[in-house]
Amino acid sequence: MKDRKENHSLLIKNGRVIDPAAKIDALLDVLLRDGQVAEVAPPGKTRGTAHEKIEARGLVVAPGFLDIHVHLREPGQSYKESVASGTAAAAAGGFTSVCCMPNTQPVVDSADWVTWLQQPERGAVVNVFPIAAATKASKGGTLTDFRSLQRAGAVAITDDGKPILGDDIMRDALRLASEINLPVIQHAEDTRMTEHCSMNEGPTSFRLGLHGMKTIAEASVVERDVQLATQFAGARLHVAHLSTADALKAVRKGKRSKAHITCEVTPHHFTLTDADIRDYDANFKMNPPLRSQADREAMLAGLADGSIDAIATDHAPHAPQEKIIEFERAAFGITGLETAIGLSISQLHLGHKIPLPRIVELFTAGPARVIGLRGRGTLVRGSHADVTIFDPKKRWTYDASKSRSRSHNSPFDGWAMTGKVVATIVGGRVVYRGD
Amino acid sequence: MMKATRGSLLGIEHLEAGEILKILTLARRMNPQKPQTLLRGKKVLLLFYEASTRTRSSFEIAAKSLGAMTTLVLSSGSSIEKGESLLDTGYTLRGVGADVIVMRHPHAGAPHLMAQHLDIPVINAGDGMHEHPSQALLDAYTILRRKKTFKGLQIAIVGDIYHSRVARSNIHLLSKFGAKITLAGPPELLPETAATLAPGLHIVRTAEEAVRGADVVMVLRVQKERLAGMKISLQDYIARYQITLQRLKLAKKDALLMHPGPIIRGLELTWEVADCPQSMIVEEVRNGVIVRMAILARALGKAK
Numbered sequence: 001m002k003d004r005k006e007n008h009s010l011l012i013k014n015g016r017v018i019d020p021a022a023k024i025d026a027l028l029d030v031l032l033r034d035g036q037v038a039e040v041a042p043p044g045k046t047r048g049t050a051h052e053k054i055e056a057r058g059l060v061v062a063p064g065f066l067d068i069h070v071h072l073r074e075p076g077q078s079y080k081e082s083v084a085s086g087t088a089a090a091a092a093g094g095f096t097s098v099c100c101m102p103n104t105q106p107v108v109d110s111a112d113w114v115t116w117l118q119q120p121e122r123g124a125v126v127n128v129f130p131i132a133a134a135t136k137a138s139k140g141g142t143l144t145d146f147r148s149l150q151r152a153g154a155v156a157i158t159d160d161g162k163p164i165l166g167d168d169i170m171r172d173a174l175r176l177a178s179e180i181n182l183p184v185i186q187h188a189e190d191t192r193m194t195e196h197c198s199m200n201e202g203p204t205s206f207r208l209g210l211h212g213m214k215t216i217a218e219a220s221v222v223e224r225d226v227q228l229a230t231q232f233a234g235a236r237l238h239v240a241h242l243s244t245a246d247a248l249k250a251v252r253k254g255k256r257s258k259a260h261i262t263c264e265v266t267p268h269h270f271t272l273t274d275a276d277i278r279d280y281d282a283n284f285k286m287n288p289p290l291r292s293q294a295d296r297e298a299m300l301a302g303l304a305d306g307s308i309d310a311i312a313t314d315h316a317p318h319a320p321q322e323k324i325i326e327f328e329r330a331a332f333g334i335t336g337l338e339t340a341i342g343l344s345i346s347q348l349h350l351g352h353k354i355p356l357p358r359i360v361e362l363f364t365a366g367p368a369r370v371i372g373l374r375g376r377g378t379l380v381r382g383s384h385a386d387v388t389i390f391d392p393k394k395r396w397t398y399d400a401s402k403s404r405s406r407s408h409n410s411p412f413d414g415w416a417m418t419g420k421v422v423a424t425i426v427g428g429r430v431v432y433r434g435d
Numbered sequence: 436m437m438k439a440t441r442g443s444l445l446g447i448e449h450l451e452a453g454e455i456l457k458i459l460t461l462a463r464r465m466n467p468q469k470p471q472t473l474l475r476g477k478k479v480l481l482l483f484y485e486a487s488t489r490t491r492s493s494f495e496i497a498a499k500s501l502g503a504m505t506t507l508v509l510s511s512g513s514s515i516e517k518g519e520s521l522l523d524t525g526y527t528l529r530g531v532g533a534d535v536i537v538m539r540h541p542h543a544g545a546p547h548l549m550a551q552h553l554d555i556p557v558i559n560a561g562d563g564m565h566e567h568p569s570q571a572l573l574d575a576y577t578i579l580r581r582k583k584t585f586k587g588l589q590i591a592i593v594g595d596i597y598h599s600r601v602a603r604s605n606i607h608l609l610s611k612f613g614a615k616i617t618l619a620g621p622p623e624l625l626p627e628t629a630a631t632l633a634p635g636l637h638i639v640r641t642a643e644e645a646v647r648g649a650d651v652v653m654v655l656r657v658q659k660e661r662l663a664g665m666k667i668s669l670q671d672y673i674a675r676y677q678i679t680l681q682r683l684k685l686a687k688k689d690a691l692l693m694h695p696g697p698i699i700r701g702l703e704l705t706w707e708v709a710d711c712p713q714s715m716i717v718e719e720v721r722n723g724v725i726v727r728m729a730i731l732a733r734a735l736g737k738a739k
């Protein structure tokens with residue numbers, strides 16, 4: 001890999017460069033050399049020649065997108081997804097880096113598995129940053145060895161799929177992680193309140209005869225975590241897949257305190273509501289579930305006003321035998337890597353007038369800040385040569401059967417959207433070229 | 436709406452009023468006393484993932500009264516127990532020659548999944564807490580035999596509405612025809628959200644308020660196990676919601692008392708109420724066969 005990066009240069013010409021971290025939104029050329037951003041200059045003004053050129057007139061040239069919530073399913077569940085297939089889907093969705101969740105088989109709770117995920121044999125097409133389990137086997141009992149996990153390359157800890165529920169263990173996790181500047185990512189769900197539930201509680205769950213999750217099951221955990229996080233200087237709490245207005249309120253309150261509180265929202269939570277669940281189609285079943293219209297509107301407001309830090313997909317591939325079954329028995333989760341930018345531009349930009357630079361920030365500077373990934377999420381000179389080029393006006397229709405993911409469980413199959421990835425560049429090399 | 440083979444009956448919610456009336460009209464011509472050959476040679480598969488006495492025997496007798504063959508498949512003692520998926524079971528039953536599948540399943544939406552993937556009609560005989568359309572149709576049939584029209588009728592539905600597929604189907608059906616429905620039960624068994632199921636629903640927290648002036652009092656079964664762990668005790672439930680002769684007197688003189696069964700005397704209603712002259716409980720069961728004959732005839736395209 002390394003020597004391929006060297007002595008290679010790529011010039012991206014005449015694009016609209018949007019780099020929110022550097023407060024840039026202008027027509028510029030970007031020169032990538034030896035795996036780094038070498039120069040950003042007005043059209044035609046970069047010095048030196050490039051081996052390869054990309055004409056980006058009419059396109060947006062952004063720092064490489066980061067998805068900080070992806071389930072790559074390895075080790076152990078490669079029938080759903082692998083590092084290779086999942087990162088191929090990521091590249092097609094414009095993501096140059098993904099953070100993968102540890103709820104695999106076995107759970108990624110040791111330095112060995114963290115290392116294993118990053119080995120070249122996995123066949124990753126984009127950068128993979130493992131997130132390790134917070135507790136052994138994510139059972140909520142004993143904390144893992146944060147320091148050794150971090151040394152092996154883990155960028156955060158979480159028990160995602162499950163919450164870190166106990167007050168004492170969450171307090172300890174925040175305290176120990178704060179000592180080494182590691183974010184603690186919480187899947188906020190008080191599972192004592194959501195047993196047997198397969199969707200959000202509301203008129204639709206009542207009509208469908210399904211037990212519904214109350215929004216308080218999410219909000220109460222976020223409120224508690226914010227309380228705990230304020231107790232330790234340097235603690236970093238990140239709320240995964242935030243979905244309710246009440247939980248967002250708690251995050252906003254936390255952000256006003258000294259604590260470092262961040263949160264992410266998925267495209268499906270700002271696009272769909274529980275009323276969209278049709279005919280018991282389990283491709284509309286995920287956790288947290290699709291919420292009410294009021295919750296969706298709160299997410300849209302939070303994305304616009306800056307209280308939400310990142311868009312993350314919670315890409316959760318599942319095999320047909322786990323999805324084309326009774327709704328209540330079906331697995332939670334949907335794929336999302338390939339539809340994120342299309343949904344964001346369609347819903348946020350065209351639908352809700354959120355400016356493109358803010359949307360780019362939610363895919364770049366925002367998530368980079370959440371995880372603390374240095375030299376990513378920006379195109380300032382010397383940054384990693386990760387670039388996403390997209391056409392904000394291109395209309396297209398998503399066909400899940402053509403997904404690069406090994407699984408096709410998307411509620412957006414057949415959806416027309418606007419905004420498509422043209423090229424995904426990782427370390428200065430084009431890893432995906434759109435049509 | 437979703438793709439399902441013509442003649443399927445998955446729920447009342449998406450059934451048009453005209454379609455409901457057609458089934459009820461057809462039912463009037465059905466008579467289990469006079470064996471018919473309308474469905475001769477047809478194979479009716481009764482697929483039951485849940486124990487059921489009345490619905491199962493009712494569909495079976497309905498099918499046989501029309502000359503069809505019936506085969507009963509229970510989840511216990513079959514390949515289902517070995518982990519076969521719902522759809523694979525469906526494909527197998529289709530393979531052995533089923534012309535229609537009547538299914539009861541503990542999970543809401545299971546018949547919908549089956550109907551989406553099979554090319555034969557699927558009849559929902561109760562799916563989880565969702566719907567029990569044949570019960571609502573037989574209740575409607577029973578009401579129409581005694582009352583001229585649904586329009587303006589005051590209907591009281593009392594009991595565990597949250598867990599009841601019968602309640603959901605009846606609410607959908609009766610509200611389509613302009614009945615005025617009042618629901619009564621404790622908040623744990625009747626959340627405020629229930630009022631969103633159909634337009635014009637009222638929720639009250641005593642049996643009296645619901646029953647007063649009613650033309651029809653529908654009582655739902657309350658499972659003791661469900662009260663365990665709730666704020667309301669069994670005694671409180673009985674004190675507030677049990678239908679007694681005294682409470683029934685608050686309804687119109689010619690009010691009908693209905694219950695989908697199985698009844699638990701002494702819990703949701705008293706012994707005397709179950710046997711009182713206004714009680715339709717036995718008649719509902721009788722009408723159940725007739726209405727299910729109509730449902731099966733319609734499913735197999737014999738609804739002439």
Ligand SMILES: [Zn+2]
Nearest residue numbers: 160161187240
């Ligand atoms: Zn999660």
